[in-house]
Amino acid sequence: MIADTDVRVFHVVSDEDVEILRQIRNGTVEAGTYSHNNEIISPEQQARWWAANWGTANAWYIEVDGEPAGFALLTLLPPEILEDGLPRRIEASATTTAGVLPKFSGRGLATRLMQLLEASTGLPLAACARLDNPVGMHLHRPEAGWYEVRRDEVNAYYRREATT
Numbered sequence: 001m002i003a004d005t006d007v008r009v010f011h012v013v014s015d016e017d018v019e020i021l022r023q024i025r026n027g028t029v030e031a032g033t034y035s036h037n038n039e040i041i042s043p044e045q046q047a048r049w050w051a052a053n054w055g056t057a058n059a060w061y062i063e064v065d066g067e068p069a070g071f072a073l074l075t076l077l078p079p080e081i082l083e084d085g086l087p088r089r090i091e092a093s094a095t096t097t098a099g100v101l102p103k104f105s106g107r108g109l110a111t112r113l114m115q116l117l118e119a120s121t122g123l124p125l126a127a128c129a130r131l132d133n134p135v136g137m138h139l140h141r142p143e144a145g146w147y148e149v150r151r152d153e154v155n156a157y158y159r160r161e162a163t164t
Protein backbone atom coordinates (compact mmCIF):
# COMPACT_ATOMS: atom_id res chain seq x y z
CA MET A 1 0.00 0.00 0.00
CA ILE A 2 1.27 3.48 -0.86
CA ALA A 3 1.69 5.98 1.98
CA ASP A 4 -0.97 8.72 2.01
CA THR A 5 1.58 11.45 1.43
CA ASP A 6 2.46 10.04 -2.02
CA VAL A 7 -1.11 10.07 -3.29
CA ARG A 8 -3.36 12.97 -4.28
CA VAL A 9 -6.92 12.74 -5.55
CA PHE A 10 -8.41 15.32 -7.94
CA HIS A 11 -12.06 15.83 -8.82
CA VAL A 12 -12.47 16.25 -12.59
CA VAL A 13 -13.81 19.80 -13.04
CA SER A 14 -12.07 21.31 -16.08
CA ASP A 15 -11.27 20.52 -19.71
CA GLU A 16 -7.66 19.92 -18.66
CA ASP A 17 -8.83 17.35 -16.10
CA VAL A 18 -10.96 15.64 -18.76
CA GLU A 19 -7.87 15.29 -20.95
CA ILE A 20 -5.81 13.85 -18.07
CA LEU A 21 -8.65 11.40 -17.43
CA ARG A 22 -8.64 10.36 -21.12
CA GLN A 23 -4.91 9.72 -21.08
CA ILE A 24 -5.08 7.60 -17.94
CA ARG A 25 -8.06 5.65 -19.24
CA ASN A 26 -6.36 5.03 -22.62
CA GLY A 27 -3.34 3.73 -20.76
CA THR A 28 -5.48 1.08 -19.07
CA VAL A 29 -7.27 -0.46 -22.09
CA GLU A 30 -4.49 -2.64 -23.47
CA ALA A 31 -5.52 -5.68 -21.47
CA GLY A 32 -9.04 -5.39 -22.93
CA THR A 33 -10.64 -5.96 -19.57
CA TYR A 34 -13.37 -3.28 -19.55
CA SER A 35 -16.87 -4.68 -19.94
CA HIS A 36 -18.19 -2.01 -22.30
CA ASN A 37 -15.45 -0.32 -24.29
CA ASN A 38 -11.78 -1.15 -24.75
CA GLU A 39 -11.21 1.27 -27.64
CA ILE A 40 -8.74 4.13 -27.50
CA ILE A 41 -10.71 7.35 -26.98
CA SER A 42 -9.70 10.41 -29.05
CA PRO A 43 -9.59 13.92 -27.57
CA GLU A 44 -12.64 14.80 -29.70
CA GLN A 45 -14.64 11.77 -28.50
CA GLN A 46 -13.75 12.56 -24.91
CA ALA A 47 -14.69 16.23 -25.20
CA ARG A 48 -17.99 15.32 -26.88
CA TRP A 49 -18.87 12.75 -24.21
CA TRP A 50 -18.12 15.14 -21.39
CA ALA A 51 -19.99 18.02 -23.04
CA ALA A 52 -23.05 15.75 -23.05
CA ASN A 53 -22.50 14.29 -19.59
CA TRP A 54 -21.35 17.08 -17.25
CA GLY A 55 -23.90 16.89 -14.45
CA THR A 56 -24.55 13.17 -14.75
CA ALA A 57 -20.93 12.02 -14.59
CA ASN A 58 -18.49 12.55 -11.77
CA ALA A 59 -14.87 11.53 -12.06
CA TRP A 60 -11.68 11.66 -10.09
CA TYR A 61 -8.09 10.91 -10.92
CA ILE A 62 -5.32 9.94 -8.62
CA GLU A 63 -1.68 10.97 -8.81
CA VAL A 64 1.28 9.22 -7.25
CA ASP A 65 4.28 11.49 -6.74
CA GLY A 66 2.69 13.97 -9.15
CA GLU A 67 2.18 11.35 -11.86
CA PRO A 68 -1.35 10.47 -13.07
CA ALA A 69 -1.97 6.85 -12.04
CA GLY A 70 -5.67 5.98 -12.01
CA PHE A 71 -9.24 7.20 -12.36
CA ALA A 72 -12.72 6.54 -11.06
CA LEU A 73 -15.97 7.39 -12.83
CA LEU A 74 -19.50 7.55 -11.43
CA THR A 75 -22.31 7.95 -13.96
CA LEU A 76 -25.78 8.80 -12.68
CA LEU A 77 -28.73 6.98 -14.19
CA PRO A 78 -32.26 8.43 -14.25
CA PRO A 79 -34.99 6.37 -12.59
CA GLU A 80 -37.04 4.36 -15.04
CA ILE A 81 -40.53 5.72 -15.60
CA LEU A 82 -43.70 3.62 -15.64
CA GLU A 83 -46.41 4.16 -18.25
CA ASP A 84 -48.51 6.00 -15.68
CA GLY A 85 -45.65 8.42 -15.16
CA LEU A 86 -44.72 7.21 -11.67
CA PRO A 87 -41.11 6.27 -11.00
CA ARG A 88 -40.57 2.54 -11.12
CA ARG A 89 -38.47 0.67 -8.61
CA ILE A 90 -34.99 2.09 -9.05
CA GLU A 91 -32.70 -0.78 -9.92
CA ALA A 92 -29.55 1.31 -10.04
CA SER A 93 -28.94 4.99 -9.82
CA ALA A 94 -25.28 5.20 -10.68
CA THR A 95 -22.69 3.02 -12.36
CA THR A 96 -19.02 2.84 -11.44
CA THR A 97 -15.79 2.30 -13.36
CA ALA A 98 -12.17 2.42 -12.22
CA GLY A 99 -8.82 1.99 -13.91
CA VAL A 100 -5.19 2.05 -12.82
CA LEU A 101 -2.17 2.24 -15.14
CA PRO A 102 -0.17 -1.02 -15.27
CA LYS A 103 2.87 0.75 -13.83
CA PHE A 104 0.92 1.37 -10.59
CA SER A 105 -1.04 -1.86 -10.37
CA GLY A 106 -1.15 -4.09 -7.32
CA ARG A 107 -0.60 -1.21 -4.89
CA GLY A 108 -4.15 -0.81 -3.64
CA LEU A 109 -5.00 2.21 -5.81
CA ALA A 110 -8.11 0.72 -7.44
CA THR A 111 -9.40 -0.37 -4.05
CA ARG A 112 -8.89 3.17 -2.84
CA LEU A 113 -10.68 4.58 -5.92
CA MET A 114 -13.60 2.24 -5.33
CA GLN A 115 -13.80 3.45 -1.72
CA LEU A 116 -13.89 7.01 -3.03
CA LEU A 117 -16.76 6.14 -5.41
CA GLU A 118 -18.64 4.35 -2.64
CA ALA A 119 -18.26 7.31 -0.29
CA SER A 120 -19.21 9.87 -2.96
CA THR A 121 -22.91 9.01 -3.03
CA GLY A 122 -25.61 7.30 -1.03
CA LEU A 123 -27.35 6.21 -4.22
CA PRO A 124 -27.67 2.57 -5.18
CA LEU A 125 -24.77 1.54 -7.39
CA ALA A 126 -24.43 -0.88 -10.27
CA ALA A 127 -21.32 -2.24 -11.93
CA CYS A 128 -20.09 -5.14 -13.96
CA ALA A 129 -16.78 -6.89 -14.44
CA ARG A 130 -15.63 -9.41 -17.00
CA LEU A 131 -15.35 -12.97 -15.78
CA ASP A 132 -11.81 -13.07 -17.21
CA ASN A 133 -10.88 -10.06 -15.04
CA PRO A 134 -10.59 -11.50 -11.52
CA VAL A 135 -9.10 -8.31 -10.10
CA GLY A 136 -11.98 -6.27 -11.54
CA MET A 137 -14.45 -8.73 -10.00
CA HIS A 138 -12.64 -8.63 -6.67
CA LEU A 139 -12.99 -4.83 -6.50
CA HIS A 140 -16.73 -5.24 -5.82
CA ARG A 141 -16.14 -6.30 -2.25
CA PRO A 142 -18.92 -7.75 -0.08
CA GLU A 143 -17.38 -5.89 2.90
CA ALA A 144 -18.19 -2.65 1.03
CA GLY A 145 -21.77 -3.74 0.39
CA TRP A 146 -21.43 -5.10 -3.15
CA TYR A 147 -23.18 -8.30 -4.14
CA GLU A 148 -23.38 -10.18 -7.41
CA VAL A 149 -26.87 -10.19 -8.96
CA ARG A 150 -26.23 -12.31 -12.03
CA ARG A 151 -23.69 -13.30 -14.60
CA ASP A 152 -23.79 -14.09 -18.27
CA GLU A 153 -21.15 -15.69 -20.47
CA VAL A 154 -18.95 -12.60 -20.33
CA ASN A 155 -19.68 -10.51 -17.23
CA ALA A 156 -20.64 -10.60 -13.58
CA TYR A 157 -23.13 -7.87 -12.60
CA TYR A 158 -23.04 -6.21 -9.20
CA ARG A 159 -25.26 -4.01 -7.06
CA ARG A 160 -24.77 -1.99 -3.90
CA GLU A 161 -27.83 -0.78 -2.03
CA ALA A 162 -28.47 2.86 -1.15
CA THR A 163 -26.65 3.92 1.98
CA THR A 164 -28.80 6.97 2.83
Ligand SMILES: CC(C)(COP(=O)(O)OP(=O)(O)OC[C@H]1O[C@@H](n2cnc3c(N)ncnc32)[C@H](O)[C@@H]1OP(=O)(O)O)[C@@H](O)C(=O)NCCC(=O)NCCS
Nearest residue numbers: 028033098099100105106107108109110111129134136138
Ligand atom coordinates in the same frame (compact mmCIF):
# COMPACT_ATOMS: atom_id res chain seq x y z
C1 LIG B 1 -8.40 -3.89 -12.46
C2 LIG B 1 -7.54 -2.71 -12.00
C3 LIG B 1 -8.45 -1.48 -11.83
C4 LIG B 1 -6.88 -3.09 -10.65
O1 LIG B 1 -6.14 -1.96 -10.16
P1 LIG B 1 -5.08 -2.13 -8.98
O2 LIG B 1 -4.77 -0.77 -8.46
O3 LIG B 1 -3.96 -2.96 -9.46
O4 LIG B 1 -5.93 -2.97 -7.89
P2 LIG B 1 -5.59 -3.10 -6.35
O5 LIG B 1 -4.11 -3.01 -6.13
O6 LIG B 1 -6.45 -2.14 -5.59
O7 LIG B 1 -6.02 -4.62 -6.04
C5 LIG B 1 -7.35 -5.00 -6.11
C6 LIG B 1 -7.59 -6.30 -5.38
O8 LIG B 1 -7.48 -7.40 -6.29
C7 LIG B 1 -6.77 -8.47 -5.63
N1 LIG B 1 -6.21 -9.36 -6.65
C8 LIG B 1 -5.03 -9.28 -7.28
N2 LIG B 1 -4.91 -10.31 -8.15
C9 LIG B 1 -6.04 -11.03 -8.06
C10 LIG B 1 -6.54 -12.19 -8.72
N3 LIG B 1 -5.84 -12.81 -9.65
N4 LIG B 1 -7.78 -12.65 -8.38
C11 LIG B 1 -8.53 -12.02 -7.46
N5 LIG B 1 -8.11 -10.91 -6.80
C12 LIG B 1 -6.88 -10.44 -7.10
C13 LIG B 1 -5.77 -7.72 -4.79
O9 LIG B 1 -5.26 -8.58 -3.78
C14 LIG B 1 -6.65 -6.61 -4.22
O10 LIG B 1 -7.48 -7.10 -3.20
P3 LIG B 1 -7.21 -6.93 -1.63
O11 LIG B 1 -7.15 -5.45 -1.40
O12 LIG B 1 -8.40 -7.58 -1.02
O13 LIG B 1 -5.91 -7.63 -1.37
C15 LIG B 1 -6.41 -2.38 -13.01
O14 LIG B 1 -5.65 -3.53 -13.26
C16 LIG B 1 -6.96 -1.87 -14.34
O15 LIG B 1 -7.15 -0.69 -14.51
N6 LIG B 1 -7.22 -2.80 -15.29
C17 LIG B 1 -7.79 -2.38 -16.59
C18 LIG B 1 -9.18 -1.77 -16.47
C19 LIG B 1 -10.12 -2.63 -15.65
O16 LIG B 1 -10.15 -3.84 -15.80
N7 LIG B 1 -10.90 -1.97 -14.78
C20 LIG B 1 -11.89 -2.63 -13.92
C21 LIG B 1 -13.13 -2.92 -14.69
S1 LIG B 1 -14.30 -3.81 -13.65
